[in-house]
Amino acid sequence: MTSPGEQDIQQHRAYLMRYALLQLRNQEVAEDVVQETLLAALQGLAGFSGNSSQRTWLTGILKHKIIDVMRRKAREQPLTINDDESEADAIDAIFSANGHWQQPPANWGDPAKSLEDSKFREMFEICCRVMPERTARAFMMREVMEMSTKEICKELKITQANLWVILHRARLSLRACLEIKWFGTRTN
Amino acid sequence: MLSCKEASVLLSLSQEQPVGWRARAGLRLHLMLCRGCRNFRLQLDMIRAAIRRFRDDDTPR
Numbered sequence: 001m002t003s004p005g006e007q008d009i010q011q012h013r014a015y016l017m018r019y020a021l022l023q024l025r026n027q028e029v030a031e032d033v034v035q036e037t038l039l040a041a042l043q044g045l046a047g048f049s050g051n052s053s054q055r056t057w058l059t060g061i062l063k064h065k066i067i068d069v070m071r072r073k074a075r076e077q078p079l080t081i082n083d084d085e086s087e088a089d090a091i092d093a094i095f096s097a098n099g100h101w102q103q104p105p106a107n108w109g110d111p112a113k114s115l116e117d118s119k120f121r122e123m124f125e126i127c128c129r130v131m132p133e134r135t136a137r138a139f140m141m142r143e144v145m146e147m148s149t150k151e152i153c154k155e156l157k158i159t160q161a162n163l164w165v166i167l168h169r170a171r172l173s174l175r176a177c178l179e180i181k182w183f184g185t186r187t188n
Numbered sequence: 189m190l191s192c193k194e195a196s197v198l199l200s201l202s203q204e205q206p207v208g209w210r211a212r213a214g215l216r217l218h219l220m221l222c223r224g225c226r227n228f229r230l231q232l233d234m235i236r237a238a239i240r241r242f243r244d245d246d247t248p249r
Contacts, residue, residue, distance in 0.1 A: 019243055091193075099191025104224030111234045115241050124238055142204075143239045149204050168200040175231045 012058050013038065019059065022144045023066050025129060025136060033065040040065075063145055067155065070137060074156075087135075087169045094172055105175060108183050120182055127177035131170060138163060139170035190218045195225045203232055 016037060020030035040061050096102055114120045131139065141152045153163050190198070195218045198211050207215070219226050 015244070015246065018245075022239065022243055095191075095193040099193040101192050101196075101224045104192075105227040105231055107223075107227050108231060108234060111230070111237065114234070115238060120238075121242060124242065140239075143236060144243055164197075164201060164204065167204065168197060171200050171203075171232055171235060172196070174235055175228065178231075178235075 012055055015055065016058060016062050019062060019144060020066060022128070023140045024069065029069060033062060033069055036065050037062045066145070070155075087165050091165070091169055091172060094176070103176070103179075106179055106183060108179075114182070123178060123182040127174055127181060130177060131173060135166055135170045135173070138166045139174075142167060190214045192218075192222060192225055195219070195222065196228055199225065199229050199232060203236065 013034060016034045017030060020033050021027065024030050024033070037058060041058055094102060108114065128136065128140075138152055138156060138158075141147045141155070142149070147155070149160060149163055149167075153160055156163070158166075195215055198207055198215050201207055202215075219229065
């Protein structure tokens with residue numbers, strides 16, 4: 001395989017940007033890691049195994065860069081220890097004492113239609129952005145980078161049980177936000 | 189009988205890994221009787237689909 005030309009790589013920039021933004025939630029930081037990724041690719045610094053596509057290759061480089069940034073952030077600003085308790089409390093608040101939903105999830109209708117809707121996308125992004133930092137970091141590692149729970153635990157230095165609670169909390173709050181912001185205001 | 193709170197944990201966990209047969213059986217029974225949790229399950233799938241879609245979708249916005 002020949003190394004990708006500059007033009008090819010620029011075509012992947014938009015994809016890498018979306019990927020980095022979902023994970024890092026910061027335009028400037030995302031631009032930086034994408035820039036670094038493209039530079040590394042252009043300089044052929046990262047080895048390319050001929051059987052994966054250019055995008056897969058670039059995404060692989062990007063993932064490493066993103067993890068580097070997150071490690072740096074974690075060092076500068078360690079996660080507080082009482083977070084676990086507040087996660088559990090937040091989950092408790094969603095259910096009544098006997099374990100029923102306070103607000104049972106509604107029927108969101110045809111998913112395919114919603115996914116096509118730019119308004120849904122906008123609301124989805126807003127709801128992702130209001131997620132607490134630590135929750136979002138773990139959740140996006142799982143959903144955007146598609147890391148295994150084992151890898152995430154190792155990276156974030158948390159237990160499997162911690163991670164399950166965080167991911168569960170993330171999904172509960174994301175769905176609640178979407179239901180209010182999108183499905184609640186939709187006129188059928 | 190599982191509560192909605194327990195069922196929601198298992199549904200979320202199913203996004204990570206297969207759950208055991210006992211949990212699966214309890215979940216199936218609960219879902220038959222609980223519309224809220226059925227909706228929650230669909231919403232989880234949709235959230236996952238949405239993130240991957242927004243990540244991979246190349247059409248300009």
